[in-house]
Amino acid sequence: MTEPIKLLLADDQALVRGALAALLSLEPDLTVVAEVGRGDEVVPEARRTRPDVALLDVEMPGLDGIAATARLRAALPACRVLVVTTFGRPGYLRRAMEAGANGFVVKDTPARQLADAVRRVHAGLRVVDPTLAAETLATGPSPLTDRETEVLRTARGGGTVADLAATLHLSEGTVRNHLSAAIGKTGARNRADAVRVAEENGWLLGD
Amino acid sequence: MTEPIKLLLADDQALVRGALAALLSLEPDLTVVAEVGRGDEVVPEARRTRPDVALLDVEMPGLDGIAATARLRAALPACRVLVVTTFGRPGYLRRAMEAGANGFVVKDTPARQLADAVRRVHAGLRVVDPTLAAETLATGPSPLTDRETEVLRTARGGGTVADLAATLHLSEGTVRNHLSAAIGKTGARNRADAVRVAEENGWLLGD
DNA sequence: TTCCGACCGTGACATTTGTCAGGCCGGCCC
DNA sequence: GGGCCGGCCTGACAAATGTCACGGTCGGAA
Numbered sequence: 001m002t003e004p005i006k007l008l009l010a011d012d013q014a015l016v017r018g019a020l021a022a023l024l025s026l027e028p029d030l031t032v033v034a035e036v037g038r039g040d041e042v043v044p045e046a047r048r049t050r051p052d053v054a055l056l057d058v059e060m061p062g063l064d065g066i067a068a069t070a071r072l073r074a075a076l077p078a079c080r081v082l083v084v085t086t087f088g089r090p091g092y093l094r095r096a097m098e099a100g101a102n103g104f105v106v107k108d109t110p111a112r113q114l115a116d117a118v119r120r121v122h123a124g125l126r127v128v129d130p131t132l133a134a135e136t137l138a139t140g141p142s143p144l145t146d147r148e149t150e151v152l153r154t155a156r157g158g159g160t161v162a163d164l165a166a167t168l169h170l171s172e173g174t175v176r177n178h179l180s181a182a183i184g185k186t187g188a189r190n191r192a193d194a195v196r197v198a199e200e201n202g203w204l205l206g207d
Numbered sequence: 208m209t210e211p212i213k214l215l216l217a218d219d220q221a222l223v224r225g226a227l228a229a230l231l232s233l234e235p236d237l238t239v240v241a242e243v244g245r246g247d248e249v250v251p252e253a254r255r256t257r258p259d260v261a262l263l264d265v266e267m268p269g270l271d272g273i274a275a276t277a278r279l280r281a282a283l284p285a286c287r288v289l290v291v292t293t294f295g296r297p298g299y300l301r302r303a304m305e306a307g308a309n310g311f312v313v314k315d316t317p318a319r320q321l322a323d324a325v326r327r328v329h330a331g332l333r334v335v336d337p338t339l340a341a342e343t344l345a346t347g348p349s350p351l352t353d354r355e356t357e358v359l360r361t362a363r364g365g366g367t368v369a370d371l372a373a374t375l376h377l378s379e380g381t382v383r384n385h386l387s388a389a390i391g392k393t394g395a396r397n398r399a400d401a402v403r404v405a406e407e408n409g410w411l412l413g414d
Numbered sequence: 415t416t417c418c419g420a421c422c423g424t425g426a427c428a429t430t431t432g433t434c435a436g437g438c439c440g441g442c443c444c
Numbered sequence: 445g446g447g448c449c450g451g452c453c454t455g456a457c458a459a460a461t462g463t464c465a466c467g468g469t470c471g472g473a474a
Contacts, residue, residue: 018318
């Protein structure tokens, strides 16, 4: 038999991380060589342990899974990336693929399929939930312009327009205008709604 | 050796559920007899399989983990409940304890402690994260009056004041006033902030 | 070159939202 | 009973938010 596939697990919830390790270790051809709980620990740990496949969660402190994917692919091109996330949001899949992920799995899939996904990714195939893929194509890329996403991202903190204007070095009118445009494009009625919609679609992820 | 402890797992994410099952099955004195993915399946499944301890997630479709805890304790008093949640929000702990839970564990705790928690709960002890317990006492119970929580809960959907007034059969002024009170009590600046704070503290859970 | 479109920035204006003072009702204590 | 307190309801007012029309800049197409 050949060497087992070496895995790196990244998830901020220690319990889930350990449980996944237990689950995957049941497979004789898989072995977990590293576990991290923060996005910014992925690349250093991968450099040290040289895994074949990295399983990354999207929601992580330090650095989100999408950004971690990009950096890991840049630093160690030989290491495949399988993104494992809680939320099956269309934009997440798109961003993950753009960042160089080799697979995308929702945490709601049956447990036994995970090992298969790992093997396929390791073999060079792409693994994507078909339903989610269709949804992604239907949703399309972010309609928001750079400034608009920036303003929305800042508005996430929940301050007044004056605050946003101050932190962004803009006039209040400008901020209002960008927000209005974002509200229109997201089909929301509130600034809060717009933030929610944009977040659910993954339009606020990244840098 | 005595009979192993029989467990029921409830979590909406199939992958996590399976992984937890794998993790706990490694312990010789534990055995998983049932798995469900919805809150409203907990009691029927427990009636069928008669577990000794039930591990319930808070975030679940159908019925949240708090409500499921209450119904399970009422239906099968012999079955202990250990609530396992993603978010260490003080209000969650309070509500879980009020609902009759025997233990409360955050998913961020080390994996190996989970089996211990199960054993302690089974032995009749209470298991609570000390940090979280202190935080809970500091936060205190919900300061919101009935009407205020109702209005906030409705406002969660994100409509205009007129909408809220229509669905609640109230004057717009009244709705504004309740919202204002809620904003004041939560220390927020926006209606959206108030909703967020109240949700994080678990003041909007339940019926 | 000119034209055109997309994006950014800005101020005036209408709408929505949040605050306040006050009236009403039921329970509780003196 | 009378006084008091807390919750609920309401309308008037001030502050914030969202919309609109406009001007400026840059880059590509005609």
